[in-house]
Amino acid sequence: MVKLATPEQAQTKKATRAAFGVTLAELADAGVPVVAVDADLTGSTTTKKLADAGYADRLFNCGIAEQNMIDVAAGLSLTGNVAFTGSFAVFGTGRAYDQIRNTVCYSHLNVKIAPTHAGISVGPDGGSHQMLEDVSLMRGLPGMRVLVPADYAAARAALKLAAATPGPVYVRMGRASVPCVYDDDVELELGRAYVLREGSDVTIVACGVEIREALAAAEALVAEGVSAEVIDAFSVKPLDEGTVLASVAKTGCVVVAEEHSVIGGLGSAVAELLARKHPAPCEFVGVRDRFGKSGEFEELLAYFELDAAAIVEAVKTVRAR
Missing domain, CATH: 3.40.50.920 (Rossmann fold)
Known part of the structure; x- marks a missing residue:
């Protein structure tokens, strides 16, 4: 059984998206050849923290062009990088679905689709931005693994797991701050509940x-x-x-x-x-x-x-x- 948060830790609230940039920076510090490709949302997705940690050459901002973002990540993966993409889930999966399917999954490339702002946690942005079909879309793709972390610590563990898992992985993250469920140093395994x-x-x-x-x-x-x-x-x-x-x-x-x-x-x-x-x-x-x-x-x-x-x-x- 994994270690759960202490009562004190459980009082802390963090968004799962907050884990994204800091975890990428930790992976880079550890020698993992991670890169991040974003669609003009580096602040919201927190991928900017990879650049802030001294890895500006590993962050690629494609502008508001999510389909291009996936293709750039695919190309970077073919040169030995572990490529993460960042955007809101509604754009990062829905608008770019064809590229995820035919470029990433069909060729089983080492690209990690890791959007933030999934589900109703987007809140006031409303129904146009609240992606409620993304797990269905990603789960149906051959070769895609799908991870949905419960809190900040689990999101960090899921991102590290995605980086260590060859091939396409989907990591779903949200905007809202939520209570801690797991201990800070929790480790999760692919295919485990x-x-x-x-x-x-x-x-x-x-x-x-x-x-x-x-x-x-x-x-x-x-x-x-x-x-x-x-x-x-x-x-x-x-x-x-x-x-x-x-x-x-x-x-x-x-x-x-x-x-x-x-x-x-x-x-x-x-x-x-x-x-x-x-x-x-x-x-x-x-x-x-x-x-x-x-x-x-x-x-x-x-x-x-x-x-x-x-x-x-x-x-x-x-x-x-």
């Missing part, structure tokens, strides 16, 4: 910012006499089938929570697994076939029924089934 809380009555599988909501829901369920097991499936692809199956075999039912559309993301991955190997009642907490909406992050969590209260209700429903 982590049981953060053991339980016997229901399995809650989550990723990203929904991990904190899942843990809060599990705590609230104690008063209902329900023992919930909470699993962080930060590695959405490849999914840790063994951990999920073992938990559902024990509890008999599962709720999947993600800050993403209920179509094509983690919920779909878990449902596909259970349909093949262990059919069981499932409920899904996510955005239901609609675009986002302008508002503050915490307001939107409640509005879209992505908060702990929504997970508790989903648990009651799935247990009744």
